[in-house]
Amino acid sequence: MNFSFSDDQVLLKNSVRAALEEHCKSAHVRAMADDAKGYSDDLWGEMGKLGWLGLPFPEEHGGAGLGLVELAILLEEMGRAAYPGPFFSTVVLGGLGLTLGGTPAQKDKWLPAIASGRARMTAALLEEHLDWDPASTTASATKSGSGWILSGVKRFVPWAHVADAILVPARSAEGLSLFLLDPKSVGVTLSPMKGIDLSNRWSEMRLDKVAVGAEAIMSQPGGAATVLESLLRRAAVCASADMLGAARRCLDMSVEYVKVREQFGQPIGSFQAIRHRCAEMLLEAENAHAAVYYAAWALTAGAEDAAVASSICKSYVNEAARRVCGDSIQVHGGIGFTWEYDLHLYMKRAKALEPLYGDTEYHRELITRHAISAR
Amino acid sequence: MDLNYTPEDIAFRKQVRAWLEENLPRKEIRTLDDRLGWHRKLYEAGYLGMGWPKEYGGGGARPMEQAIVADELARSKAPAPANSLGIGIVGPTVIVHGTDAQKKRYLKKILTAEELWCQLYSEPNAGSDLAALKTSAVDQGDHFLVNGQKIWTSGGKVAHWGLLLARTDTKVPKHKGISCFLMNMRQPGVDVRPLKQITGSSEFCEVFMTNARVEKSDQMGKLGEGWAIAQTTLGYERGGRALARVTNYASQHSRLVEAAKKMRRHGKPLIEDPLVRQKIGRIWADIEVERYQALRTLTQLERGEHPGAGGSLTKLSYSELEKRYMELALEILGPYGQLTEGAPKEFQLEIDTAVGEQGSWAYAYLWSRAGTIYAGSSEIQKNVIGERILGLPKETRADRVGGKA
Ligand SMILES: Cc1cc2nc3c(=O)[nH]c(=O)nc-3n(C[C@H](O)[C@H](O)[C@H](O)COP(=O)(O)OP(=O)(O)OC[C@H]3O[C@@H](n4cnc5c(N)ncnc54)[C@H](O)[C@@H]3O)c2cc1C
Numbered sequence: 002m003n004f005s006f007s008d009d010q011v012l013l014k015n016s017v018r019a020a021l022e023e024h025c026k027s028a029h030v031r032a033m034a035d036d037a038k039g040y041s042d043d044l045w046g047e048m049g050k051l052g053w054l055g056l057p058f059p060e061e062h063g064g065a066g067l068g069l070v071e072l073a074i075l076l077e078e079m080g081r082a083a084y085p086g087p088f089f090s091t092v093v094l095g096g097l098g099l100t101l102g103g104t105p106a107q108k109d110k111w112l113p114a115i116a117s118g119r120a121r122m123t124a125a126l127l128e129e130h131l132d133w134d135p136a137s138t139t140a141s142a143t144k145s146g147s148g149w150i151l152s153g154v155k156r157f158v159p160w161a162h163v164a165d166a167i168l169v170p171a172r173s174a175e176g177l178s179l180f181l182l183d184p185k186s187v188g189v190t191l192s193p194m195k196g197i198d199l200s201n202r203w204s205e206m207r208l209d210k211v212a213v214g215a216e217a218i219m220s221q222p223g224g225a226a227t228v229l230e231s232l233l234r235r236a237a238v239c240a241s242a243d244m245l246g247a248a249r250r251c252l253d254m255s256v257e258y259v260k261v262r263e264q265f266g267q268p269i270g271s272f273q274a275i276r277h278r279c280a281e282m283l284l285e286a287e288n289a290h291a292a293v294y295y296a297a298w299a300l301t302a303g304a305e306d307a308a309v310a311s312s313i314c315k316s317y318v319n320e321a322a323r324r325v326c327g328d329s330i331q332v333h334g335g336i337g338f339t340w341e342y343d344l345h346l347y348m349k350r351a352k353a354l355e356p357l358y359g360d361t362e363y364h365r366e367l368i369t370r371h372a373i374s375a376r
Numbered sequence: 377m378d379l380n381y382t383p384e385d386i387a388f389r390k391q392v393r394a395w396l397e398e399n400l401p402r403k404e405i406r407t408l409d410d411r412l413g414w415h416r417k418l419y420e421a422g423y424l425g426m427g428w429p430k431e432y433g434g435g436g437a438r439p440m441e442q443a444i445v446a447d448e449l450a451r452s453k454a455p456a457p458a459n460s461l462g463i464g465i466v467g468p469t470v471i472v473h474g475t476d477a478q479k480k481r482y483l484k485k486i487l488t489a490e491e492l493w494c495q496l497y498s499e500p501n502a503g504s505d506l507a508a509l510k511t512s513a514v515d516q517g518d519h520f521l522v523n524g525q526k527i528w529t530s531g532g533k534v535a536h537w538g539l540l541l542a543r544t545d546t547k548v549p550k551h552k553g554i555s556c557f558l559m560n561m562r563q564p565g566v567d568v569r570p571l572k573q574i575t576g577s578s579e580f581c582e583v584f585m586t587n588a589r590v591e592k593s594d595q596m597g598k599l600g601e602g603w604a605i606a607q608t609t610l611g612y613e614r615g616g617r618a619l620a621r622v623t624n625y626a627s628q629h630s631r632l633v634e635a636a637k638k639m640r641r642h643g644k645p646l647i648e649d650p651l652v653r654q655k656i657g658r659i660w661a662d663i664e665v666e667r668y669q670a671l672r673t674l675t676q677l678e679r680g681e682h683p684g685a686g687g688s689l690t691k692l693s694y695s696e697l698e699k700r701y702m703e704l705a706l707e708i709l710g711p712y713g714q715l716t717e718g719a720p721k722e723f724q725l726e727i728d729t730a731v732g733e734q735g736s737w738a739y740a741y742l743w744s745r746a747g748t749i750y751a752g753s754s755e756i757q758k759n760v761i762g763e764r765i766l767g768l769p770k771e772t773r774a775d776r777v778g779g780k781a
Contacts, residue, residue, distance in 0.1 A: 002385070002440065003378050004668075004675040010377065070377050256766050271769040273755070276762035283761060284689055291668035298379050313661040365657030366650075372633055372660045373647065 004294070006074070014074045020051060021082040027343045033085040034199035038163055040086030046118050048088070055116025058096060062112035068301035069235065073242035073293055080246025083346040085200035087121045087160035093239045094159070094232070095122025098168045101235075102179055102220040102228030111166065111181075124168035125155035125206055126233065126358075133359045135170060135177060135229035140208065142171035142178055147215040149173070151180060151208045157357070161191050161204040168219070169208070175223030186211050198353035199346060234311040236358040238296045241318035244354050245289045247347035248322040251329035252282045254344060259332055269332070278328050285321040292317045309371040312364035319361045322351040379671060385440055392448045395421055405455045408534060415457040415489045423449075424463060425487040427616075428471060432483035439616050439677035443670075446620035453627070453726065461531055462486040462493035466539045469609045473556070473597045482537075482558065494535035496526045496559065496583060497606065503528075504756050505775070506541070507550045507603060513542035513557060513590060520544075520595070522559065522588040528750070532568045532581030535561045539609070540590070541602050550775060554602035558594040565589065575742045576716070616677065618670035621694060625663045625701065628740070631725055632656065632705055635712070638722045646708070655704045662697050669693065685764035692757040695747030702744040705737060713737045 006014065024044050033039055048054055057072045058064025065071075072093070079088060096115050099108055099122075114120035128139060140153025151171050161167060167182045184191065188211035191204040220228055256279055259270035269275050296314035299307040326348035330337035337344050355361075381389070399421070405411050418424050426442045428434020457463070467486045470478055485491040502509040511524025522542055529538070538559045545553035561568065565588035570578040597605050633656060639646040646652050673690060676683055683690070706713035712723040716738045726735040748754040762768040770776070 002381050002671065002674065002678075004672045005679075006377060256768070260768060267772065268769045270762070270766075271771045273759070273771065276766075276768050276771075277755065277758040279766055279768060280692070280758035280761035283766060284693055287689060288665050288669060288693065291672055292665050294377065295379065295668040295671075298377050302378075302380065304379070310664070313664045316657070316661050317665050362654060365654050365661065368657035368660050369653040372629065372656060373637075375630070 004291075006070075010071060010074060013071055014078065016051075017053070017075055017078040018081070020047070021078055021084060025082045025084050027083070027346060030083045030085050030200055030346055039160075039202045040163070045086060049116070049118025053088070054092060054118055055096075055112070057092065058100060058112045058116055062108055063116035064112065069238065069297040070294060070301060072239060073297040076239050076242040077246035077249070077293070080243035080248075080347070080350060081250045083200045083247065083250075083350050087123065087163055089239065089243065090123035090160040090164065091115055091121045093236055094124035094126075095164075095166065095168060097235050098122075098124050098179075098228070098232050099219075101231050102225065103181075104216075104219060106216065107181060107219065114165075120165045121160065121163050122166050122168070123158055123160050123164040124232070125158045125161070126170070126229070126236075127156045127158075129154050129156060131156065131356075133233065133363050135226055135233065138170045138172050138177055140169065140171040142173040142180065144174070145212065149180065149213050149215075149217065151182065151211045151213060153208050155206040155208070157194070157203045158191075158206045159201060159203050161206055162193060162202065167206070170225055170229055173222055177225045177229070178222050179219040179225035179228060180213055180217045181219055182208075182211065182213060182217065186213065188212070196353050197349040200350055201353060230308075233358060234308060235300060237315040237364070238293060238300060238311050240354045240358045241289070241314045242293045242297070244318050244322040244351040245286070245293050247351040248282075248286055248289065248325040250347045251326045251344060252279070252286050255279060255282065255329040255332050262334075275332050278332055282325045282328050285325050289318045289321040289325075292321075309368055312359070312367040312371075315359050316361045316364035316368065319355045319364075323355060326351050385444060388441055389444050389448060392423070392445055393452075395423075396448060396452045396454065400452055400454055408458070411455065411458045412489055414455055415459065418457050419487055419489070424457060425467060425483075428467060428483065428487070432471070432479050433487045434483075439674060442616040443619045443674055446617050447623050450620040450623040451627070457489070459486060459489045459492050461495050461539075462489070462491070462537075465495060465609055466493045466537075469539065469605060470558075470596070472608060473605050475593075475596075477593060478558065478596065491536040492531065492534050494529050494531045494538045494561070495609075496529060496538040496540040498528045499525060500527050504753060506606065507554065507775070509541055509543060509554065511540075511542045511585065512546075513540075513544050513555060515544070519592055520557065520590040522557075522565070522585045522590055524585055526583040526585070527580075528571075529568075529581045529583050530579055532561070532583050533570050533578070535568075537561055538583070541606055544599055544602075548600070551603045552600055554606070555599050556596040556602035556605040557590045558596060559585075559588065559590050563588060574745070575739055616674070618673055618690060618694070619667065622663055622667040622670055625666070625698075628705075628725060629656075629659060629663060632659075632708060635723050636708055639710075639712075652708055655708055659701050659704055662701065666694055666697055685760055688752070688757040688760040689765070691747075691751065692754055692761070696754060698744040698747050702737075702741040706741050709737060713741065 024047060052065050053075060055064035056067050056075060060066045099111055111120060142149045142151050153171060161184060164184055167184055169180045169182045171178055171180060188209040190207040194203040194205060259275050260268055262269050292314040296310040299310040329344055333344060336342050399417060401414050422435050423445045425433060426435040426437035426445060430436045463486060467483055470482055497506060499509050499511060513520040513522050538561050540557040540559040541554055542557060543553050544555040565586045567584040569582045571580055571582060572578050636647040636652055637645055641649060673683055709723060712719050716736050724735055725737045725740055763770055
């Protein structure tokens with residue numbers, strides 16, 4: 002048993018941090034907030050060269066064949082930098098979705114395209130009622146010749162406006178099915194949504210009798226529920242890693258600040274009210290770290306408790322990140338409330354991820370179901 | 377990262393489990409003698425002092441093996457051994473700071489519980505500010521004479537020996553004039569009076585020392601270095617016991633779930649109430665996160681690293697968790713939660729009688745208030761974390777200005 006990063010994992014963490022410190026300073030995050038697309042193709046190309054875009058895919062599909070621990074390391078650093086762009090939607094939602102439920106032909110076509118930086122993807126996991134349970138899906142898929150007709154409304158589809166393909170769950174006669182949709186298809190309308198998080202974009206997506214071919218269906222008709230559940234678990238842990246990174250950044254900035262900011266003739270970090278808050282922030286961050294990497298390992302290793310570990314992870318990190326980021330603003334005082342100062346970039350990113358891929362209550366309910374059936 | 381247990385550790389766990397199935401006491405532990413009997417059985421099986429050097433009766437075991445034994449004991453709801461302070465704190469301190477003669481004289485008897493120990497640190501006016509202690513030890517040439525009062529002394533009533541901090545020099549700054557001794561509790565100048573706790577039981581005591589005697593050979597470390605010894609003592613964070621603690625919490629949690637299935641509200645089982653479900657899920661998550669952290673600590677210990685100030689994070693985390701946990705548990709159980717007697721079996725904490733009075737939720741709830749006070753309160757832990765881990769500036773405190781004692 003060994004709960005520490007291997008040398009390779011440490012190396013990965015250091016190299017990702019160095020690259021993001023060079024290419025993704027806060028000026029970049031702020032510039033992308035005003036950019037029409039919201040991210041930089043140059044940085045995307047760079048990430049492809051560094052091997053990040055194919056990190057968790059099998060080597061035969063142009064990936065590095067690494068696991069969720071490595072992906073979480075990468076995402077923690079992206080959260081720390083508030084990296085703006087469709088990495089999460091492409092690699093986690095699209096890429097892992099394909100590895101879990103794609104047909105051989107779909108994997109052959111898309112995974113190398115993602116890994117090399119040619120394709121961006123996303124998944125449309127939420128509908129009008131914002132219910133994370135895949136069973137709640139109401140979008141419809143009706144057979145038409147050899148293909149299908151899709152109809153329905155999807156909400157909060159991340160980075161849909163730049164995606165080359167979108168995973169879309171819909172209910173067909175066979176049950177819950179998953180389709181790979183080209184967003185340029187006739188009948189697809191995207192309306193952009195903007196939230197507090199300057200580093201992420203979403204769209205509402207309307208599907209009005211969109212015709213797709215036979216090759217669009219993933220796994221098999223009616224067989225999407227387990228794929229979606231697995232994908233959701235992975236997304237929850239990956240989002241938690243991202244939030245952990247944002248929280249760590251807030252904590253680090255706070256600790257540095259309270260050492261130098263003086264009031265009443267002393268550094269404010271010498272006051273217990275501030276020091277104790279920082280100690281609590283560290284405790285939350287350390288516990289969040291344990292929750293993220295345990296779950297990432299459990300999912301990769303196929304451990305018995307992997308499913309519940311992912312729910313524990315998201316429900317715990319949701320609250321931990323909220324507190325750490327929120328407290329960072331408190332210990333900074335007025336400067337923490339300014340647009341100029343960077344804290345809000347990370348705080349908003351974590352806040353926006355909090356309800357996504359399962360909010361706290363949703364995951365606690367799953368944990369309770371597990372606890373009830375455990376003994 | 378690999379969180380699978382090694383085949384050796386899995387095999388070892390099986391072996392411990394099999395031993396426990398054979399040897400677990402079938403009858404309730406009622407007297408100290410019952411407990412001593414169980415203690416000796418554990419010792420003879422090699423399950424006490426497992427990490428201590430072999431030459432002093434220990435087992436030289438790895439941290440993981442120690443953790444597995446503690447975990448299996450918790451899983452089987454085994455009664456606690458006697459001499460927990462002797463084994464948890466005094467022994468390790470003697471191993472690090474004691475002379476060869478002291479190691480030979482004391483360690484084996486701690487392990488066999490032939491001699492029970494207590495810790496004589498706190499005083500009425502020296503708790504968190506431990507260095508403010510006033511109990512004096514005066515050099516009489518061939519021995520020391522001890523005068524003063526200690527308080528909150530766990531196990532003081534049954535102890536044969538006490539690990540004592542006393543002032544040997546009043547002319548130097550307060551941290552520098554403290555020395556550490558091994559004191560015989562069974563002598564005329566030592567008067568032990570039990571204090572009744574909020575649980576209704578009496579585990580801790582007041583200890584009055586009037587011209588009590590400590591032999592020169594029972595001084596530990598150099599004169600005036602008691603503070604440093606106390607620091608290492610307090611640093612024995614029970615990393616290896618963390619897993620066992622979690623196992624304990626988890627088995628309590630399943631009793632809580634069972635109780636919530638039996639209770640009814642608004643004509644439905646309580647377990648169907650979404651608010652109750654949220655609380656149950658939250659506690660489970662907190663407990664599991666604690667388990668993950670225990671595995672992290674074990675990784676450090678297995679590599680031979682000392683968690684250092686990290687032990688403060690562990691202690692802060694579990695003691696605060698326990699408080700939150702018991703508060704939610706009692707909310708769920710309603711009036712049943714606060715009963716110490718007469719609750720229907722399904723609303724009791726344990727049906728296993730081996731744990732005696734600890735079998736009630738009310739008792740567990742009250743106990744949960746102790747963890748954030750003893751062995752350095754949560755506030756003190758946060759000071760340590762702030763200063764030693766985060767490197768935040770020290771506060772200006774009277775006792776640090778110009779060597780004021
Ligand atoms: C169940 C139990 C068993 C115990 N067993 C033993 C034993 O076997 N041997 C032994 O020697 N002692 C024992 N103790 C004593 C324990 O170590 C002390 O109670 C503890 O150190 C706190 O000291 P105090 O009670 O004097 O409280 P105080 O130090 O007076 O503290 C009161 C409050 O003030 C806070 N406070 C104090 N100083 C600071 C500061 N600098 N910054 C912020 N807040 C501060 C504390 O956190 C606490 O909330 C035991 C205590 C309990 C509850």
